[in-house]
Amino acid sequence: EDQVTQSPEALRLQEGESSSLNCSYTVSGLRGLFWYRQDPGKGPEFLFTLYSAGEEKEKERLKATLTKKESFLHITAPKPEDSATYLCAVQPRGGGGADGLTFGKGTHLIIQP
Amino acid sequence: NAGVTQTPKFRVLKTGQSMTLLCAQDMNHEYMYWYRQDPGMGLRLIHYSVGEGTTAKGEVPDGYNVSRLKKQNFLLGLESAAPSQTSVYFCATQTAGALHTQYFGPGTRLTVL
Numbered sequence: 134e135d136q137v138t139q140s141p142e143a144l145r146l147q148e149g150e151s152s153s154l155n156c157s158y159t160v161s162g163l164r165g166l167f168w169y170r171q172d173p174g175k176g177p178e179f180l181f182t183l184y185s186a187g188e189e190k191e192k193e194r195l196k197a198t199l200t201k202k203e204s205f206l207h208i209t210a211p212k213p214e215d216s217a218t219y220l221c222a223v224q225p226r227g228g229g230g231a232d233g234l235t236f237g238k239g240t241h242l243i244i245q246p
Numbered sequence: 247n248a249g250v251t252q253t254p255k256f257r258v259l260k261t262g263q264s265m266t267l268l269c270a271q272d273m274n275h276e277y278m279y280w281y282r283q284d285p286g287m288g289l290r291l292i293h294y295s296v297g298e299g300t301t302a303k304g305e306v307p308d309g310y311n312v313s314r315l316k317k318q319n320f321l322l323g324l325e326s327a328a329p330s331q332t333s334v335y336f337c338a339t340q341t342a343g344a345l346h347t348q349y350f351g352p353g354t355r356l357t358v359l
Contacts, residue, residue: 137288167347176250176336176350177289220288230343231277233291233304 139237154206162226169220250351269337276342278320282333
């Protein structure tokens with residue numbers, strides 16, 4: 134059974150204070166690992182897809198990295214508008230790429246001005 | 247270009263009532279998905295479809311039915327609603343094949359009394 138565990142559950146940072154969110158996963162062959170951002174009352178918004186260990190992707194203040202067992206979402210010098218819940222999800226290999234995603238519970242990030 | 251839309255945004259039902267949630271997309275994606283999101287849990291896959299006229303069960307299919315009569319629409323039905331189906335429901339779409347991203351709609355908040 135595929136599993137995704139995110140830590141911490143909640144994180145409060147001061148504006149400008151860099152940190153990392155963790156996503157540990159077990160999957161029967163990884164097709165892709167996805168990071169989403171979710172604002173209150175909204176649907177998940179796509180951030181990154183990572184496909185193989187060693188891969189890194191960046192977008193503004195966010196950088197996602199992937200190993201064979203976990204992924205990190207690094208946030209550098211965050212701003213209050215980065216406050217959101219960050220979701221990690223995996224898609225297993227097989228199924229022709231049509232399989233649903235297995236999600237973690239998310240990390241609720243608050244950036245204080 | 248609306249992307250993925252969901253109707254209605256909010257709904258309150260009484261136990262035993264029935265309803266249908268509509269997901270519509272204008273991205274010409276082949277795959278469509280229904281997830282539910284509950285407090286303290288990750289998003290969980292209910293049903294999905296890889297094309298017009300096809301559907302498949304996900305992780306938590308009991309109590310729900312789906313239909314995909316047109317490529318752009320995916321319907322989620324509750325024949326006899328139960329309080330355990332109180333949740334936020336999200337639709338997602340993905341283009342066919344591997345290495346593609348799922349894009350989510352804004353969600354429907356359903357309360358069953």
